[in-house]
Amino acid sequence: MFPSVVLRSPGMVQKVLKSFQTEGGYDMLVLPGLKVVNSEEGRVRAEFTVEKQHLNRLQSVHGGLLATVVDVGGSLALASKGLYATGVSTDINISYISGAKEGQVVTIDCRCDKLGKTLAFTSVELSSNGRLVAIGRHNKFVAQAYAHPENEIGNKK
Amino acid sequence: MFPSVVLRSPGMVQKVLKSFQTEGGYDMLVLPGLKVVNSEEGRVRAEFTVEKQHLNRLQSVHGGLLATVVDVGGSLALASKGLYATGVSTDINISYISGAKEGQVVTIDCRCDKLGKTLAFTSVELSSNGRLVAIGRHNKFVAQAYAHPENEIGNKK
Amino acid sequence: MFPSVVLRSPGMVQKVLKSFQTEGGYDMLVLPGLKVVNSEEGRVRAEFTVEKQHLNRLQSVHGGLLATVVDVGGSLALASKGLYATGVSTDINISYISGAKEGQVVTIDCRCDKLGKTLAFTSVELSSNGRLVAIGRHNKFVAQAYAHPENEIGNKK
Amino acid sequence: MFPSVVLRSPGMVQKVLKSFQTEGGYDMLVLPGLKVVNSEEGRVRAEFTVEKQHLNRLQSVHGGLLATVVDVGGSLALASKGLYATGVSTDINISYISGAKEGQVVTIDCRCDKLGKTLAFTSVELSSNGRLVAIGRHNKFVAQAYAHPENEIGNKK
Numbered sequence: 001m002f003p004s005v006v007l008r009s010p011g012m013v014q015k016v017l018k019s020f021q022t023e024g025g026y027d028m029l030v031l032p033g034l035k036v037v038n039s040e041e042g043r044v045r046a047e048f049t050v051e052k053q054h055l056n057r058l059q060s061v062h063g064g065l066l067a068t069v070v071d072v073g074g075s076l077a078l079a080s081k082g083l084y085a086t087g088v089s090t091d092i093n094i095s096y097i098s099g100a101k102e103g104q105v106v107t108i109d110c111r112c113d114k115l116g117k118t119l120a121f122t123s124v125e126l127s128s129n130g131r132l133v134a135i136g137r138h139n140k141f142v143a144q145a146y147a148h149p150e151n152e153i154g155n156k157k
Numbered sequence: 158m159f160p161s162v163v164l165r166s167p168g169m170v171q172k173v174l175k176s177f178q179t180e181g182g183y184d185m186l187v188l189p190g191l192k193v194v195n196s197e198e199g200r201v202r203a204e205f206t207v208e209k210q211h212l213n214r215l216q217s218v219h220g221g222l223l224a225t226v227v228d229v230g231g232s233l234a235l236a237s238k239g240l241y242a243t244g245v246s247t248d249i250n251i252s253y254i255s256g257a258k259e260g261q262v263v264t265i266d267c268r269c270d271k272l273g274k275t276l277a278f279t280s281v282e283l284s285s286n287g288r289l290v291a292i293g294r295h296n297k298f299v300a301q302a303y304a305h306p307e308n309e310i311g312n313k314k
Numbered sequence: 315m316f317p318s319v320v321l322r323s324p325g326m327v328q329k330v331l332k333s334f335q336t337e338g339g340y341d342m343l344v345l346p347g348l349k350v351v352n353s354e355e356g357r358v359r360a361e362f363t364v365e366k367q368h369l370n371r372l373q374s375v376h377g378g379l380l381a382t383v384v385d386v387g388g389s390l391a392l393a394s395k396g397l398y399a400t401g402v403s404t405d406i407n408i409s410y411i412s413g414a415k416e417g418q419v420v421t422i423d424c425r426c427d428k429l430g431k432t433l434a435f436t437s438v439e440l441s442s443n444g445r446l447v448a449i450g451r452h453n454k455f456v457a458q459a460y461a462h463p464e465n466e467i468g469n470k471k
Numbered sequence: 472m473f474p475s476v477v478l479r480s481p482g483m484v485q486k487v488l489k490s491f492q493t494e495g496g497y498d499m500l501v502l503p504g505l506k507v508v509n510s511e512e513g514r515v516r517a518e519f520t521v522e523k524q525h526l527n528r529l530q531s532v533h534g535g536l537l538a539t540v541v542d543v544g545g546s547l548a549l550a551s552k553g554l555y556a557t558g559v560s561t562d563i564n565i566s567y568i569s570g571a572k573e574g575q576v577v578t579i580d581c582r583c584d585k586l587g588k589t590l591a592f593t594s595v596e597l598s599s600n601g602r603l604v605a606i607g608r609h610n611k612f613v614a615q616a617y618a619h620p621e622n623e624i625g626n627k628k
Contacts, residue, residue, distance in 0.1 A: 026222050030187060057180035057221035063246040063295075064228040065183055068221025088431060089220040089451060091405045093250035093564050095592050095608055097585045113603055114568045118432060119455065121566050123606065132584055135594065135608065137566055141404060141433065150325060181504060247590060248406050248562045252435050252451055254428045270446055271411045274613065275589060276561060278409050280449060289427055292437060294409055295448065296562060298590065337528035344501060360587050371494035377560040377609075379497050382535025400609040403534040409562035 388452025
């Protein structure tokens with residue numbers, strides 16, 4: 001699933017994730033344990049463990065937490081293209097396919113489907129124990145992201 | 158926007174919200190301040206104030222938090238039909254229309270579009286200072302929700 | 315549902331619909347009978363009758379046709395803001411709530427949720443015989459639409 | 472992309488597509504040229520050529536036609552699991568990534584993400600000339616599909 005494409009800026013995905021977890025409030029609150037496992041240009045694999053604080057009253061992982069993972073995962077996919085600034089969200093959708101319980105490790109496969117001048121499109125698949133948990137997409141407005149001095153995207157028109 | 162339909166079980170929406178905020182972990186973690194303002198059969202108006210812990214690194218409300226609001230809001234719309242058990246999510250989508258900053262009060266208008274025997278469909282609109290912040294839908298699988306003894310739905314086939 | 319806002323360019327919605335039905339191929343093929351019933355700034359009500367050619371093999375209206383209605387309906391909502399050029403689609407979603415059979419008249423309520431400089435957001439509700447048939451949203455990229463000479467939007471900034 | 476899994480009923484996808492194109496009206500009207508290229512259990516590759524009747528007034532393929540492709544493609548993915556009856560749609564979403572012009576061949580990769588007792592989840596990717604054109608998902612209610620005598624699904628619980 002991860003073709004042999006060298007990530008232009010191998011530290012960028014980690015750097016952006018760290019920024020999420022320190023500069024805002026919500027990422028640190030809900031997903032302090034999210035980790036990047038692997039990244040190549042346009043693709044990121046991350047994971048987290050379902051904690052008690054991620055559960056709904058049915059003791060399954062909360063749909064809002066999984067939607068947050070689609071949000072963050074799509075942004076990390078853009079970071080893997082060399083963007084430090086990853087734009088603002090325009091649309092997120094998610095289908096819930098199976099539940100996950102406390103203690104399960106959830107793998108997050110993130111893909112940049114297109115990084116255009118104005119809009120970016122990403123797909124995120126969540127799985128655990130070999131089963132799909134959820135699938136979503138996250139689209140972002142990136143026109144103003146290209147100006148950020150910490151980007152490492154070469155001469156992107 | 159709120160027609161004069163008497164809510165069959167006026168306390169149900171409050172009861173379900175309280176259950177969310179005490180029996181799981183995520184609702185209490187991220188939205189302890191969510192309040193129901195008004196409810197009638199099929200419609201609920203709720204609100205919350207954007208806190209520091211709701212922000213992304215751009216200091217705007219995090220898309221994952223807003224998706225969580227669509228999740229919770231759709232469930233409360235089902236509660237307003239008399240359901241204590243509100244099923245499990247199948248799909249959530251959300252369009253992000255404008256941002257919201259720390260301290261802004263966000264109004265959440267939730268509507269049950271259909272409560273069927275197997276599936277339920279809900280719509281949720283978030284606004285603040287007279288502007289739309291986001292619009293979403295939350296669909297749920299409710300076939301097994303009807304058996305819950307705390308429901309107050311009469312003889313729903 | 316239709317507040318007393320005067321449509322700045324009352325003929326624009328009709329003009330754009332006519333353009334759809336004559337300058338492309340798909341709108342004429344599948345929805346030659348779509349009619350605008352009413353329009354105000356930001357809102358359009360249209361309708362069509364389910365024909366035999368709109369059916370799936372279960373003899374119910376085809377999901378692809380209803381998605382096409384969400385597409386067209388969202389564009390007409392933008393036309394009601396004075397745009398002759400209505401941009402290109404970025405996202406469409408639709409939830410199917412109840413079926414519709416041949417001969418049923420389907421009412422289409424279209425709303426412009428936001429018309430920004432780059433993106434526009436619209437909502438479309440389809441109903442028939444007093445029941446919701448489907449609900450969807452249609453988001454468009456409109457940055458290049460503003461330059462069209464046939465727009466009637468004043469000095470939109 | 473196509474793992475070596477033997478399709479239990481190799482003719483089913485073709486049979487279902489033929490049924491779409493003869494028993495309803497819409498599939499024959501808009502996509503008489505849709506062809507199945509390859510199918511394995513849970514995956515189908517199909518294609519069609521963009522015709523003049525598929526265009527919008529910008530002379531690009533109409534978003535409603537592409538949404539129809541997501542609809543049909545998801546159903547064919549279910550057929551590849553042995554279902555002759557493929558249920559009814561509950562949700563379709565689609566992101567439009569790049570346009571396609573008259574004469575372009577569009578490849579449709581369809582995947583069944585889950586086939587449950589009540590609900591089924593599918594993903595569909597459309598590409599042309601090596602570029603993504605659109606990505607979508609199509610979810611269906613399949614509880615009543617299992618009773619169809621022409622299914623070839625063994626003893627699916």
